[in-house]
Amino acid sequence: MAKNEPDGLEKTVKDNAHSIILGALVLLVGFSVLTRVANKQKDAELKKADEAKQMQEKSNPGAKVVEAGKYTTKKGDTLWSISKKYYQNEYAWSAIANENKLANADMLVEGRVLIMPKVDTSTLPQEKLQEKQVMAQKQVVSPTPAEKATVTGTSYKVVKGDSLWSISVKTYGDGYGWTKIWKANKLANPDYIEAGQVLSIPR
Numbered sequence: 001m002a003k004n005e006p007d008g009l010e011k012t013v014k015d016n017a018h019s020i021i022l023g024a025l026v027l028l029v030g031f032s033v034l035t036r037v038a039n040k041q042k043d044a045e046l047k048k049a050d051e052a053k054q055m056q057e058k059s060n061p062g063a064k065v066v067e068a069g070k071y072t073t074k075k076g077d078t079l080w081s082i083s084k085k086y087y088q089n090e091y092a093w094s095a096i097a098n099e100n101k102l103a104n105a106d107m108l109v110e111g112r113v114l115i116m117p118k119v120d121t122s123t124l125p126q127e128k129l130q131e132k133q134v135m136a137q138k139q140v141v142s143p144t145p146a147e148k149a150t151v152t153g154t155s156y157k158v159v160k161g162d163s164l165w166s167i168s169v170k171t172y173g174d175g176y177g178w179t180k181i182w183k184a185n186k187l188a189n190p191d192y193i194e195a196g197q198v199l200s201i202p203r
Helices: 003-061 077-089 091-100 126-141 165-172 175-184
Strands: 069-071 113-116 156-158 197-200
Touching: 077 091, 091 113, 126 197, 156 165, 165 175, 175 197
Parallel strands: none
Antiparallel strands: 069 113, 156 197
16 A cells, blocks of 8 residues: 555645646646737727828818927027928927926027927818918909008007008008018017917018
């Protein structure tokens, strides 16, 4: 009897080892199946997202997401000009101002490192659209012989409803002079002026 005990013990150990190995193999196979299923699901989700993106691009060919980054300001930079350089769209200037918590968007120090946020430029006005709007505006407010320049002097106080275009019509008799006023006053956004603001009018 004593002689058979080690054989029985050895058999039990072998059986247990086989069970452990078999259990490990089952676990490995199960893990492999689960991983494969998860990967297929992930691939399906990525494919679906890619298809949605392609559909969006087809419906809106101007869609473009510009990734975040950094920009070091140079002499003469404005948020408007930086936005055009970095995003190829001037209208992202307010996103730069908000991201960097700029108290005065018109005051930029040379050499300052700005954080450039991720921006979807398809949500912003596009340059071609802007040109069309300006042309449409010009057709409406284009000066006639009866609408010559009515304001003289080198300064102008903004009133409610004014735009750089209308101010240019009043001061030069031609709306296209708005760029001179914009540059002379170093405005970050030519579409944003406030009633009561005094603008320099270059002559």
